[in-house]
Amino acid sequence: MVCDFYELTMSNGYFKKGLHKKKAYFDMFYRSTPDNGGFAIAAGLEQFIDYIEALRFTKYDIEFLRSKKIFDEGFLEYLANFKFSGDVYGVPEGTPIFPNEPILTIRAPIIEAQLIETFTLLALNHQSLIATKANRIVRAANGRAVFEFGSRRAQGADGAILGARAAYIGGCSGTACAVSEQIYGVPAGGTMAHSWVQMFDSEYEAFKTYCEIYPEDTTLLVDTYDTLRSGVPNAIKVFKEVLIPKGITNFNIRLDSGDIAYLSKKARKMLDDAGLKNCKIIASNSLDEHIIQSLLVQGAKVDAFGVGERLITSKSSPVFGGVYKLVAIEDEAGNITPKIKLSDNVTKITNPHFKKAYRLFDKNTNEAVADYICVHDETIDESKSLKLFDPNVVWKGKVLRNYTAKELLVPIFKDGVKVYNSPTVHEIKRYCKEQVSLLWDEVKRFENPHIYYVNLSEKLWDVKQELLKQQKGNSENNNNGINLGDK
Amino acid sequence: MVCDFYELTMSNGYFKKGLHKKKAYFDMFYRSTPDNGGFAIAAGLEQFIDYIEALRFTKYDIEFLRSKKIFDEGFLEYLANFKFSGDVYGVPEGTPIFPNEPILTIRAPIIEAQLIETFTLLALNHQSLIATKANRIVRAANGRAVFEFGSRRAQGADGAILGARAAYIGGCSGTACAVSEQIYGVPAGGTMAHSWVQMFDSEYEAFKTYCEIYPEDTTLLVDTYDTLRSGVPNAIKVFKEVLIPKGITNFNIRLDSGDIAYLSKKARKMLDDAGLKNCKIIASNSLDEHIIQSLLVQGAKVDAFGVGERLITSKSSPVFGGVYKLVAIEDEAGNITPKIKLSDNVTKITNPHFKKAYRLFDKNTNEAVADYICVHDETIDESKSLKLFDPNVVWKGKVLRNYTAKELLVPIFKDGVKVYNSPTVHEIKRYCKEQVSLLWDEVKRFENPHIYYVNLSEKLWDVKQELLKQQKGNSENNNNGINLGDK
Structure with missing residues (x-):
């Protein structure tokens, strides 16, 4: 019951509309690093796992919801039998992470994916904040x-x-x-x-x-x-x-x-x-x-x-701004439709689709040189060079050769069953130290750190542009003749 | 077991030295208001009460402590039978509070008073922070x-x-x-x-x-x-x-x-x-x-x-700096000896002794004009005028007439038994609104608020000066001939 009330109202709505079996993909990611740092440290995954495994609605919870008099009895019955049945991919704790790349990806029936939003965010936001500050x-x-x-x-x-x-x-x-x-x-x-x-x-x-x-x-x-x-x-x-x-x-x-x-x-x-x-x-x-x-x-x-x-409290920067956004839906035949959220703030536009993320290391120095986000069915062939470009300034780019690529997200749950062994806190601490040592010193400094490259694959970039164009068209055809003024 | 480890090592020490039946007085107070505000709102008392009533050490806790191999078996047995037996006085939730006045006063055998330090602080610090920001x-x-x-x-x-x-x-x-x-x-x-x-x-x-x-x-x-x-x-x-x-x-x-x-x-x-x-x-x-x-x-x-x-998170000011300080000890005959902590930072010097606190209201306007901290055995006679002076600049003062005095702290526990009925959260919200309305507008503004007067009684001020003099003398006689340099 550690959830935002709107997750319950939306879920009840999905249930009533028969949408509750539709699978949705949500990404958790963050937009800017606390203290204007060059990177953050992922933490909180173990508490997320414990939460998912223990997640049930008790009789007492159902009674409370019934007393609000807005929930369908069928939905309350659904909740009484609730068990998470989806897939989760996540970045292991202790990993350095960067803005706008997925830290956690959920694929689950929409109600399941929606109801876990608040706890998922608060668990990962809180511990990532403190691990980063520490x-x-x-x-x-x-x-x-x-x-x-x-x-x-x-x-x-x-x-x-x-x-x-x-x-x-x-x-x-x-x-x-x-x-x-x-x-x-x-x-x-x-x-x-x-x-x-x-x-x-x-x-x-x-x-x-x-x-x-x-x-x-x-x-x-x-x-x-x-x-x-x-x-x-x-x-x-x-x-x-x-x-x-x-x-x-x-x-x-x-x-x-x-x-x-x-x-x-x-x-x-x-x-x-x-x-x-x-x-x-x-x-x-x-x-x-x-x-x-x-x-x-x-x-x-x-x-x-x-x-x-x-x-x-990470006093000088006490919020880790992780968000949880719908990036795709999947029909019963398994076809995935990517989804985007535009917003009036350009920085709040999401990266659509079910994705994979790689960290690319220079084979000579072993240093992390860039992260690379692509569509779920793309793979990287390390024997071939890789074209990287700035997703915001596309003419800026370079060709990477002689690198290794490591997937950032690993399977955590498959069909609701845990498929990941949480390391001990001591192992996580060691892993964190080792991974931070692979970052450039310029990314690690406190004052004006170098902005680490997080690139999109060409395919993913194309999907995003296509959705932006489509959605922009929709909005312009959609104002019902209402005068919008002069902005 | 939500405590700082030093509370356990100190308590073990008190136990071994036979000091554990000695009664101590601790005050919780805060030193500066978040966001440089003119006042804070007390909150968290109900969670403190629930904690005190539920406070026990389980077999599992005792096993854990035994495994550390530094605790006396007699002490572990003492913990296994632990129950809070002290007195508590507290400011009701929703009350506007000011720096350096007691929000909570504990009188209990030293180990009991020491072991509750961390939870007491975190419960009141956290909720007072958020209530103040809200x-x-x-x-x-x-x-x-x-x-x-x-x-x-x-x-x-x-x-x-x-x-x-x-x-x-x-x-x-x-x-x-x-x-x-x-x-x-x-x-x-x-x-x-x-x-x-x-x-x-x-x-x-x-x-x-x-x-x-x-x-x-x-x-x-x-x-x-x-x-x-x-x-x-x-x-x-x-x-x-x-x-x-x-x-x-x-x-x-x-x-x-x-x-x-x-x-x-x-x-x-x-x-x-x-x-x-x-x-x-x-x-x-x-x-x-x-x-x-x-x-x-x-x-x-x-x-x-x-x-x-x-x-x-009270983002712009995410810490409520409440502290918990020993202010007196009591021998078996009931004699109270006031205690002080000096520190090299003058602002960290404590107000000693078992104290009472009053809020003084102007009888004509009903506005709160000052708070008044005195020794526990002093009383205010509203029919007589009251001399107030700035505890830091003692020649600044005034004589208050035509006022009412209301005690800020009320009994919460007596001999370990709860003697206070917690109001509902709705009652607390209403009380807060009403009490804030009694403050001067100048105290409520965001920019450079007026500093509300928190005065000490003459008797309390004298006790404090006497202890300062005494302690200063001790330190000077105490350097064992070691060269202190030129500061």
Whole structure:
């Protein structure tokens, strides 16, 4: 029942009109990358799969819908027996993705395809958003560990729990969110809040007690009262009194307020002077990719970062604008009719038809050079050169030779049955790192990234132009003599 | 188990040190208002209450924690029998709230108070964020209905479902999210997507079919192909052919792309010329309070708004920065010791002690003039004048006469038992509207709103100054001879 109400009204309409057995093709794709980035990271497929497998309407749901008094009894009965029976093709989680290429393609009877719209979008939009942001932050940290700390500022519990999962896929080393480990295996950890320090008569006593209980890889939060005059000196004292005598050398301090660049350098000096060169410094407090880059440029002595609200909400760009659009219908004989949506905003015009998508790699460098979207029955022959052209500026093009082509979407469901084995979250994280490494550096930079080429095949381009022409003709013959004014 | 891992490590530590029966006081408050607004709207209390009542650790949770190999068996046994036994005071949902005043105060044994930190924050932060944003958007719409349409762009399913609840509290008229009606009673509705129009051989046929199935209060989406050349003319034709003959006059069109100001005026003219003056125009597509204000300034002919991603994520300001801080501890004899957190950022210094908060209203105008935070054992005598002063600039002050004082926080739990009856979501929405109407217009404007006065009592101010002095002294005596450098 996590759906938009219009999916129910439309489905009831399809049912009443006997259209509900007609098969429709929907694509999910997105139009622009958060933070004006060069690419996004796909995530959320596993939750989509779980949803499709569990999707049923309970007696309670049917009662609720009946109470609205607009739904046909036959339709309610249909819902009571509902089970997804369609095919799904999807991009594996952790894959870099680009605007206007299909991330997910659904082929299913129209009602089934329509009813799953909202959850499908929200699952993939949310986690792709956070995985994309996490990947930016992790790249900014340049090899240093980044921990996800943002549960308390997440937009709801799912935002926290699945956000931690997506952050891990994007490259974070772990999370503070305990339940994300329990459910998804995302490594969770944490040590103390300011309240721990306040609960004791002194900061020294609070630190000492903590190190006695948790001697291994402990982290002391040093900014409750005064970082340099109290926190760091007390931490040094306790490390020397409690841990060093036991031969323990893996311990850390955390800076959570103030001028991190300044404080980290001062704290580093104090730790080094005390002979604690091994003590690591963790920084947190309103960090994101830009502040982390700036801290590193300033020579801040930070070994790891904890990132909260700016990651878990993707604060600077908190929406992943994935959409779900009808691209074709199929009659009972299996004939596919491509469909287009025009819109008054040119950028909102869709790519029609049941499609395939390839990523093309240069055989010499192994780098991804372009993606290539074609009609479902086209194939790429790697032994032949491939003509690429800009779908918006068609005279701009090039001929690609010596490449490999890899299909982006893989089968997920066939006739409602899952045919895909979800990798573990650790495998997805590794896959993501590897795939991002195959992108050009110019696509990865934060400022004005290079726009990666997403090309259409000639056949697909022709289908699109034909539909545009057709539809334009329809509209012009269709205004019923009403004066449209002068625009 | 929706908690940050450090809450578990700290709690284990308190347990081992025998501190777990010590009572602590925590305040939840926020530091700055999203979108630089003049006030926020409290929401999420009902979900906090449900959480506290349901809070248990299952066998599965205990097994998971045991597997981490850092928790004491006695502590795990304590968790297995965990039940919240504390007192809670909270601001009712729908109340306008201001920075640095308590929204929620917890008095409970330290472990109980610590373990609920993350969920408490995320529940109240999330819904307060969305209720606050919705209230801004509804105020911008100036009496026109605003519908929440954003589920697909929400940050997770809770973001969608509870976001719709919060948006309704903040003033929206309804939501597209079906399950929010089912669970929370938020009115849900919706009509058609572009896919409905695409499924038929023509837009005309799609519209006609829809109006036949749903003749009452129907809304046709007119931008699938060409708003003015195809969508509006087809809608007019269908309204006249199908609905007018049946005597039905409550129907609408929806514009979802293009230049809404221009298109709405043109569409209005076309509808009026066709004799359909009663047909309402609904607009959607990346709206927020600023775009709605601008559309109305431009004279757009829009009767209702559908708002998606910019509301459900509070896109322009997607974090509500509520925090949860220890403010006092209580010994077994019932003596309360106030606690403070200093921090290197002055704005992060907390207001110590177990406190009460009052809203003061001018008896003549009934307007809210200031909030007043005092120590728990202070009371306000309305028959006497009240001295107010700026807690940061103490020579700025005034004497208030002829006022009424209303306590902001009400008892929610007493000894772990709920003592509060949650109002319905409809009652909360009405309460919110009424309470916002008592605020000065200057506090409600979007640009540079007046900063509403949140004052401390003299007694509370003295407690805070005393703790600041004390703590500063501690830090200075505490640096163990380590060279701090020149800052």
